[in-house]
Amino acid sequence: MTAMAQAGVALATQRYRRLLWRRAGLVIGLALLLGLSVLGDLASGASGMGLGRLLEGIFTPSMLSATDRVIIWNVRLPYSLMAVLVGAALALAGAEMQAILDNPLASPFTLGVSSSAALGASLAIAYPLGVAWIEPSVQITVMAFVFACLSVLLLQAMARLRGAGVESLVLFGIALVFSCNALVSLLQLLATEDVLQQLVFWTLGSLARADWQKLGILAVVLAVLLPFSLRAAPALTLLRLGEDRARSFGVDTRRLRLASLLRISLLSATAVAFVGTIGFIGLVGPHIARLLVGEDQRFLLPASALVGALLLSLSSIASKLILPGVIVPVGIVTALVGVPVFVVLVFRRGRKP
Amino acid sequence: MSLSIDTLSVAYGARSVIRDLSLPDLPAGSLVALIGPNGAGKSTLLRALAGLERMKGRVSLEGEDVSRLSFAERSRRLAYMPQQLPPGIALGVLESIVAALRVSGSEDLLGTAYEALRRLGIEHLAEYPLDSLSGGQRQLVALAQLLARNPRVLLLDEPTSALDLHYQLRVMDAVRERVLERRLLAVAVLHDINLAASHADWLVVLHQGQVVACGTPQEILEPGILARVYGVEARVERCSRNRLHVLVDRALAVD
Numbered sequence: 001m002t003a004m005a006q007a008g009v010a011l012a013t014q015r016y017r018r019l020l021w022r023r024a025g026l027v028i029g030l031a032l033l034l035g036l037s038v039l040g041d042l043a044s045g046a047s048g049m050g051l052g053r054l055l056e057g058i059f060t061p062s063m064l065s066a067t068d069r070v071i072i073w074n075v076r077l078p079y080s081l082m083a084v085l086v087g088a089a090l091a092l093a094g095a096e097m098q099a100i101l102d103n104p105l106a107s108p109f110t111l112g113v114s115s116s117a118a119l120g121a122s123l124a125i126a127y128p129l130g131v132a133w134i135e136p137s138v139q140i141t142v143m144a145f146v147f148a149c150l151s152v153l154l155l156q157a158m159a160r161l162r163g164a165g166v167e168s169l170v171l172f173g174i175a176l177v178f179s180c181n182a183l184v185s186l187l188q189l190l191a192t193e194d195v196l197q198q199l200v201f202w203t204l205g206s207l208a209r210a211d212w213q214k215l216g217i218l219a220v221v222l223a224v225l226l227p228f229s230l231r232a233a234p235a236l237t238l239l240r241l242g243e244d245r246a247r248s249f250g251v252d253t254r255r256l257r258l259a260s261l262l263r264i265s266l267l268s269a270t271a272v273a274f275v276g277t278i279g280f281i282g283l284v285g286p287h288i289a290r291l292l293v294g295e296d297q298r299f300l301l302p303a304s305a306l307v308g309a310l311l312l313s314l315s316s317i318a319s320k321l322i323l324p325g326v327i328v329p330v331g332i333v334t335a336l337v338g339v340p341v342f343v344v345l346v347f348r349r350g351r352k353p
Numbered sequence: 354m355s356l357s358i359d360t361l362s363v364a365y366g367a368r369s370v371i372r373d374l375s376l377p378d379l380p381a382g383s384l385v386a387l388i389g390p391n392g393a394g395k396s397t398l399l400r401a402l403a404g405l406e407r408m409k410g411r412v413s414l415e416g417e418d419v420s421r422l423s424f425a426e427r428s429r430r431l432a433y434m435p436q437q438l439p440p441g442i443a444l445g446v447l448e449s450i451v452a453a454l455r456v457s458g459s460e461d462l463l464g465t466a467y468e469a470l471r472r473l474g475i476e477h478l479a480e481y482p483l484d485s486l487s488g489g490q491r492q493l494v495a496l497a498q499l500l501a502r503n504p505r506v507l508l509l510d511e512p513t514s515a516l517d518l519h520y521q522l523r524v525m526d527a528v529r530e531r532v533l534e535r536r537l538l539a540v541a542v543l544h545d546i547n548l549a550a551s552h553a554d555w556l557v558v559l560h561q562g563q564v565v566a567c568g569t570p571q572e573i574l575e576p577g578i579l580a581r582v583y584g585v586e587a588r589v590e591r592c593s594r595n596r597l598h599v600l601v602d603r604a605l606a607v608d
Binding site: 005008009012013015016019102104234235237238240241242244245246247248249250251252290294295296 | 400403404405424425428429432433434435438439441442443444445447448449451452453455456457463464467468471476479480495498502508
């Protein structure tokens with residue numbers, strides 16, 4: 001190699017390293033922002049307890065009155081942390097979905113995974129199994145999970161059909177959303193007053209269902225799956241350059257897809273099963289992350305998770321501030337904010353040749 | 354080193370695309386162009402060689418049956434380049450090559466990637482986003498991705514389609530140069546017969562999933578074959594630089 005070529009390599013290496021550092025910096029920046037947002041979320045609420053007293057209460061619980069203890073440990077902390085974990089899970093699932101389905105409109109919500117989970121949960125609420133040793137809440141979660149997995153398998157089968165392009169996949173997802181919603185409506189129509197209330201409440205995504213057990217499960221799911229996601233990241237990056245190209249570079253795309261689908265089902269199903277349908281985080285999170293760090297999935301996946309967590313945490317703050325004294329279900333907030341973003345994405349896509 | 358194909362068949366469901374196709378040894382250090390009309394099975398043959406289509410028959414590289422190789426090993430030796438890089442991918446040029454190398458487990462990712470760009474004379478594009486490049490530049494990047502992995506056989510699916518004249522020649526020249534230098538074998542689907550005539554050592558004419566003719570451009574290019582395969586009336590003439598040129602006069606009535 002000539003001296004000039006060597007200098008070229010050195011310069012390119014230096015610039016490339018700087019690019020990687022910049023991306024790592026952005027990811028860390030997102031984590032810091034998320035921290036701030038969580039503090040803001042913790043500090044806002046109907047009881048008017050400020051951040052100072054709240055932090056004091058967390059670190060020295062003995063000083064707390066019983067009411068304050070309930071507010072901190074049963075309301076504020078679980079809500080805020082659930083927002084973080086659910087946001088991260090949905091956006092990570094969305095990012096992987098967009099990669100393996102090669103579709104910018106893919107997300108657990110837009111392609112009907114959330115609606116399917118809602119259908120599963122509604123079935124479990126309306127017609128609980130009379131098995132004493134399985135608690136109703138567990139039944140609901142399991143049914144939501146199973147239905148979410150089924151919908152992902154259906155989507156995968158659709159995506160593999162010869163000639164089924166990007167558009168038909170999205171249309172199929174929309175069809176799935178409508179049919180599941182119709183069936184949920186039917187269940188609501190047939191339900192008694194009591195059950196109806198539960199059904200409606202479930203379909204509105206809300207952080208109010210957060211408790212420490214659910215937090216623990218979701219945290220474990222995320223902690224277990226994230227390393228696998230990151231390990232698959234280089235292959236997923238290559239998949240973005242085209243299925244054939246990835247395969248010809250030695251990527252076993254079938255196995256990659258299957259493993260990724262399994263992660264997507266677990267992530268979105270657990271999240272949806274615990275908090276109901278929370279739309280658009282899984283769609284918008286990855287897109288914002290992509291604008292920040294690009295398509296290299298080693299950065300995109302963690303950045304998506306962080307952006308998703310940040311968005312849902314901010315939505316959680318908004319849900320407490322919109323109507324004083326009322327916590328609006330956070331699913332309503334994300335849908336209101338997400339719809340315009342979704343429309344922009346569709347139009348931007350439409351303009352491309 | 355040589356590649357040989359013996360009674361290869363590919364079918365999509367009940368529809369047979371390639372039937373019992375055999376080719377004599379394709380020697381290293383040569384560029385083979387697959388030509389033929391649309392639907393002749395050119396791309397399918399290439400994909401079958403790359404291991405992307407299920408096939409029957411035997412493909413051997415240096416006497417070794419490639420179906421016995423592991424998926425990763427096969428892709429390391431026979432590198433396939435699809436027609437186009439997809440649009441809308443937020444990756445940089447150098448980054449996209451590093452990503453390709455990372456999966457195939459090479460060492461010195463950056464050095465190898467940069468060298469691949471330099472060899473094609475596009476190292477100044479290293480930091481550009483893929484989406485900001487012209488079609489021709491993108492195809493050179495795709496070629497750099499391929500060459501960086503140092504394969505034995507290059508399988509190129511219409512590497513010059515949708516490229517302007519300048520980049521058609523640059524891509525084909527780069528392939529030729531590399532083939533000669535490393536004693537590789539390149540098999541390329543080409544639509545432009547004149548480009549095939551000027552750059553390929555061997556032409557393989559496919560029609561309805563079978564080999565109609567196989568040989569040097571001088572042997573293959575004659576009005577009879579062109580009429581039979583493409584349904585055109587054509588002349589084959591030598592220009593002032595003694596190169597073969599196919600001049601197409603009119604489409605023949607198909608009965």
